[in-house]
Amino acid sequence: MKPKRKWGAVFKHALEGVFASFKTQRNLRVHGAAAVLVTAAALFFRLPPRDIALLMLVIALVISLELVNTAIEATVDLVTPEWHKLAKMAKDAAAGAVLVAAVFAVIIGLLLFYEPVLHWLGFT
Numbered sequence: 001m002k003p004k005r006k007w008g009a010v011f012k013h014a015l016e017g018v019f020a021s022f023k024t025q026r027n028l029r030v031h032g033a034a035a036v037l038v039t040a041a042a043l044f045f046r047l048p049p050r051d052i053a054l055l056m057l058v059i060a061l062v063i064s065l066e067l068v069n070t071a072i073e074a075t076v077d078l079v080t081p082e083w084h085k086l087a088k089m090a091k092d093a094a095a096g097a098v099l100v101a102a103v104f105a106v107i108i109g110l111l112l113f114y115e116p117v118l119h120w121l122g123f124t
């Protein structure tokens with residue numbers, strides 16, 4: 001039987017996965033930067049806690065799916081360096097999952113920032 005890993009080791013490996021993915025995946029860095037900017041804007045416009053919680057949720061969803069996408073890409077590359085229609089399907093579907101989450105994140109962001117930005121610009 002495999003010996004049980006300590007919580008510290010589990011946490012360390014998970015963090016290594018996050019850092020390695022940020023280091024190698026440009027899209028993940030772009031989404032990370034967008035998340036920092038959106039969070040700063042939410043604080044600047046004093047969005048209500050529930051709106052900030054919703055933003056945190058969609059940010060976590062997009063970043064998590066980027067990490068899963070990275071894992072799937074690495075696994076596919078490990079299994080086959082050759083062109084294969086199943087490899088294409090796995091990678092395209094994983095990228096599609098990130099795209100769907102990112103599009104809905106943008107829509108949610110527009111809905112949440114629309115009023116405070118108009119107010120700040122003096123239109124309401």
Ligand SMILES: Nc1ncnc2c1ncn2[C@@H]1O[C@H](COP(=O)(O)OP(=O)(O)OP(=O)(O)O)[C@@H](O)[C@H]1O
Binds near residue numbers: 027
């Ligand atoms: N082994 C393969 N067989 C078939 N198609 C592949 C294979 N590897 C990659 N592809 C195709 O090329 C696309 C890009 O794959 P790649 O591994 O280069 O991802 P990437 O450009 O690094 O993605 P990301 O920008 O998200 O990191 C895939 O979505 C898929 O359509």
